[in-house]
Amino acid sequence: MESVGFIGLGNMGGGMAGNIQKADYPMVVLDLREALMQPLIDQGARKGASAAEIASQCDMIFTSLPGPAEVEAVATGPGGVLEGIREGGVYIDLSTSRPTLIRQIEPKFRDKGAHVLDAPVSGGKSGAQSRNLAVMVGGEREVFERVKPVLDAFGDKVFYAGAIGAGSVCKLVHNMIGHGIRQAIAEGLTLGVKAGVDPEAVWECVRRGAVGRMSSLHGGLPATVFKGEFDPPSFALELSRKDIRLATELGREFNVPMPVANIAEQLAIASMNRGWGPKDSSITFLLQEEAAGVEVRAPHVDPAKAAKFISTHPDAE
Structure with missing residues (x-):
């Protein structure tokens, strides 16, 4: 040994x-x-x-x-x-x-x-x-x-x-995404509470919805971004843009600062101006790819298998 x-x-x-x-x-x-x-x-x-x-x-x-x-x-x-x-x-x-x-x-x-x-x-x-x-x-x-x-x-x-170096890159990416998610959670929960909802109720609704299941990460990315395919949409950008607009409007109504949400809305607007409204909402990813000068493609990943990750790895939630 x-x-x-x-x-x-x-x-x-x-x-x-x-x-x-x-x-x-x-x-x-x-x-x-x-x-x-x-x-x-x-x-x-x-x-x-x-x-x-x-x-x-x-x-x-x-x-x-x-x-x-x-x-x-x-x-x-x-x-x-x-x-x-x-x-x-x-x-x-x-x-x-x-x-x-x-x-x-x-x-x-x-x-x-x-x-x-x-x-x-x-x-x-x-x-x-x-x-x-x-x-x-x-x-x-x-x-x-x-x-x-x-x-x-x-x-x-x-x-x-x-x-x-690949392990270290992945760890920094992992932690950076985690920090961004925490900020989005902070914005959402403070908005919900200031708009009059019990903290536990807001938390339960978020974690039991698609966000809490991280469906966009596990199944959504392999089905859209990894393949470079955004049609037919699972959830259209024009509907997503409407939802984020309503959320930032609510933030202004209750004086809740939401920097991450406002950046997300601006990216949705920029994507709408490309004529992408009917496409899947994940098409906003293309704007980041253009800015970074790289494409994120892994067409061999099976979306159905990827979507089962949480059900088969409950400790990963």
Whole structure:
């Protein structure tokens, strides 16, 4: 069985390292806070003297750190992982970090005959402890397959995203979308309450509707954007534009600031001016594609299978 080094035992790292230990992998651990290492040491892990020392003794080395500065220092700084890693060793960074950084780090390890994966996670502290984590992995496919049993020890949804840096890109996209959704939820719920509806009632109506089921993400995108097809419409843009107009009108009536909703309305207006009113409302996606200079197409994805995701993965809601 391969040996595992784990550096960074905070909110996320501690839970992940604990689950690796439960899978009976020999472990060496390190954290600036002695108290965070002790539970793992009590269960048989050894305390490492430095990142370089851990890398010299372990087949794979994980880091779970606050951000890019810490990742760079621990990975390539004095006494870092790069200094000690042996040929064939694998360095896996679990941090939410900068994709460009891991892409710059990887060739330095390759020059030593070692490998690098970026594998940021999503699920929070409770998910790290309970093994309810999504793990988004970038790097060489063969290296991913080699370390996947260890990733499975702390993540129940391990996904290969592509070449080095792909995992970090996916994690940043995931969190950015999450922040945008939270702002839209904040705007909607404050509007509902100020317009005279009980908070729980607004919340229940939203989460039990199409928004709460995320039908546009799971089934809608594969059926429209991924195929580049917006006709026949599931819900026409002209109807969607009417609804967002009524919502922003209500916001002005009750003096509720709604920046995200107003941007969405302006994009709907711009799309209407393209003559897209009868098309599916998701056609507004084309405006973003034009602005970004890229198309988002994956015509091989089956919309029916994608739409079943929530019913078959209830913990993903």
